[in-house]
Amino acid sequence: MKVLVINVGSTSIKYQLYQMDTEEILAGGVVERVGSPHALHKWRVGPTRSQAEIPAPTMRAGLDAVLAQLTGPGGALKDLSELRAVGHRVVHGGEKLVRPCVITPEVKEIIAKCAQFAPIHNPANLAGIEAAQAALPNATHVAVFDTAFHGELPPHSYLYAVPYELYLERGVRRYGFHGPSHQFMAASASEFLKTDQSRLKLITCHLGGGASVCAIDGGRSVDTSMGMTPLEGLVMGTRSGDVDPALSIVLGRQGLSPDAIDETLNRKSGLLGISGVSADFRDVEQAAAGGNARARLAIEVFVHRIRKYIGAYAAVLGGVDAIVFTGGIGENSVKVRSAVCDALVYMGVVLDAEKNQHADARGSGGVVDIAAPRAPTRVLVVATDEERMIAREVVRVTAGPTAARQRVTGQAIPVGVSVRHVHLSKEHCAALFGEGYELTERRAVSQPGQYVCRESVDLIGPKGEIERVAIINPLRKETQVEVSRTDAITLGVNPPLRESGKLEGTPGLTLRGPKGTVAIDHGVIMAHRHVHMHPDEARRFGVEDKSIIRVRVDGERETIFGDVIVRVNPQYALDMHVDTDEANASGLTNDSVATFDGLQ
Numbered sequence: 001m002k003v004l005v006i007n008v009g010s011t012s013i014k015y016q017l018y019q020m021d022t023e024e025i026l027a028g029g030v031v032e033r034v035g036s037p038h039a040l041h042k043w044r045v046g047p048t049r050s051q052a053e054i055p056a057p058t059m060r061a062g063l064d065a066v067l068a069q070l071t072g073p074g075g076a077l078k079d080l081s082e083l084r085a086v087g088h089r090v091v092h093g094g095e096k097l098v099r100p101c102v103i104t105p106e107v108k109e110i111i112a113k114c115a116q117f118a119p120i121h122n123p124a125n126l127a128g129i130e131a132a133q134a135a136l137p138n139a140t141h142v143a144v145f146d147t148a149f150h151g152e153l154p155p156h157s158y159l160y161a162v163p164y165e166l167y168l169e170r171g172v173r174r175y176g177f178h179g180p181s182h183q184f185m186a187a188s189a190s191e192f193l194k195t196d197q198s199r200l201k202l203i204t205c206h207l208g209g210g211a212s213v214c215a216i217d218g219g220r221s222v223d224t225s226m227g228m229t230p231l232e233g234l235v236m237g238t239r240s241g242d243v244d245p246a247l248s249i250v251l252g253r254q255g256l257s258p259d260a261i262d263e264t265l266n267r268k269s270g271l272l273g274i275s276g277v278s279a280d281f282r283d284v285e286q287a288a289a290g291g292n293a294r295a296r297l298a299i300e301v302f303v304h305r306i307r308k309y310i311g312a313y314a315a316v317l318g319g320v321d322a323i324v325f326t327g328g329i330g331e332n333s334v335k336v337r338s339a340v341c342d343a344l345v346y347m348g349v350v351l352d353a354e355k356n357q358h359a360d361a362r363g364s365g366g367v368v369d370i371a372a373p374r375a376p377t378r379v380l381v382v383a384t385d386e387e388r389m390i391a392r393e394v395v396r397v398t399a400g401p402t403a404a405r406q407r408v409t410g411q412a413i414p415v416g417v418s419v420r421h422v423h424l425s426k427e428h429c430a431a432l433f434g435e436g437y438e439l440t441e442r443r444a445v446s447q448p449g450q451y452v453c454r455e456s457v458d459l460i461g462p463k464g465e466i467e468r469v470a471i472i473n474p475l476r477k478e479t480q481v482e483v484s485r486t487d488a489i490t491l492g493v494n495p496p497l498r499e500s501g502k503l504e505g506t507p508g509l510t511l512r513g514p515k516g517t518v519a520i521d522h523g524v525i526m527a528h529r530h531v532h533m534h535p536d537e538a539r540r541f542g543v544e545d546k547s548i549i550r551v552r553v554d555g556e557r558e559t560i561f562g563d564v565i566v567r568v569n570p571q572y573a574l575d576m577h578v579d580t581d582e583a584n585a586s587g588l589t590n591d592s593v594a595t596f597d598g599l600q
């Protein structure tokens, strides 16, 4: 499936054409200075780069030039009918549009309405959509929102301390932006560090023309610096980032119109406003190197703000595994990275100056680690790819979650090996350990709230006994004994494969404790292998509660497990549970990581 992704800014159209079966980029480019008679179209087909000046007085004219190139001689498409899906980056969808969706007239209406919160971006995004729909009327057009990744911010992060009615009635809240980029950084960091996202605390810094920082805990955005609009937070090319909110009031009272204030804060501030030189970081850096004091000051304010957010987000996350940089500045400015990180030694951040100097994420598979080898916190530079994230969402929306399998196939699932164990009912606990006895915790297990007890019981079957079997608390409605096939043979029972809690028709046995024995007439099972996951993980994998998936184990005893049941619950942490027979057969231990191998 071929997918064209369009990222339209106020004066530019960036695009990439993907073959999504392999995620190969077939062509890509940018039209700069859209709106002028001398726009510049730079493009790439395979390794070949070209450019041409084109007249593009309107968005439609710019897009037509792109499509003509794609289908012309040497282009990546035979004709436009090959293009059945187009993904559009849309910056603001408000609270109504969070998940990626097919663009309908109602969707366009909401995007237009949200322009009040994204005045620089949404009107341009909408113009791009209109032009693309006119040029490609038979394709499915999908909107992917910058705000989506921040859709589950906790209320204490997204609420401003203003009258609550402003939130309820007018949607005044933090939305957060640059979602595809922050999400891409988190996925890249997880892959690079070979650690599941559920186990990572990350601070991701997208430093481009617009800039934002995000605190990501277990793969979820828990706070981010941009707010109701993309104006809050970091210092940007032309945007002020954080200011005292009273500034607008004061300027208004001094006679500036709302439009003039908007213009001041969104287009005349930031690096440009302080330096008076340029909004482009390279120009400001050059001026600073040449002794321009205001340019130097602009960079100092820019860096200070980033450092301040990193400190704040370390506190929000309660620790940091990695700081990630991306965007034109984050990927390329050695000085910004070192200036930000130099002051963070107290957080375990120590840069390797040499690696920082030569960091080339794009030329090194997309990610480089620039931290000193033994430093506790990793510092990564990632070549962001917002368009690829958008293309993946387009596949999910147009072809369904299984078609997006390629994206998630190969993603890590930590393994937990369930050794034989018992869950006790209150009544049986009393019979085995004495009335009113409280079991005590030895160690937690991977699922929140559950733990292995110090106490144990013996299992007595018709053929044999197994001593000192672990008890997992808390107590349950019914006693349940989970054993492997090998254990069942030792005991002389014949339990079925069952999901936890489904005990009808199962065999029983006798339990022996220090204060007595209990004979149960049912409750012995072999646990059906399963994966616990949080609803967010389920969404990421494109599965739901009770889905049946395959999970792959690499290594000396390579195995693909089929019939793995997915169990989704907000209380769950990502973990695949197999019993000891299954683990031994495929060489798994509690430290192993398996990978998702698709829906069965």
Ligand SMILES: Nc1ncnc2c1ncn2[C@@H]1O[C@H](COP(=O)(O)OP(=O)(O)O)[C@@H](O)[C@H]1O
Binding pocket: 207, 208, 209, 210, 237, 279, 280, 281, 282, 283, 285, 327, 328, 329, 332, 333
């Ligand atoms: N080698 C470099 N050193 C420092 N800054 C750079 C370098 N290359 C690009 N930049 C800066 O990156 C910014 C643009 O980032 P980018 O992510 O491409 O922008 P956009 O947000 O428009 O997509 C500009 O300020 C530019 O000066």
Ligand SMILES: CC(=O)OP(=O)(O)O
Binding pocket: 091, 121, 146, 177, 178, 208, 209, 210, 211, 230
């Ligand atoms: C949301 C936003 O600020 O985007 P950009 O960086 O493309 O301006």
Ligand SMILES: [Mg+2]
Binding pocket: 208, 209, 210
């Ligand atoms: Mg950007």
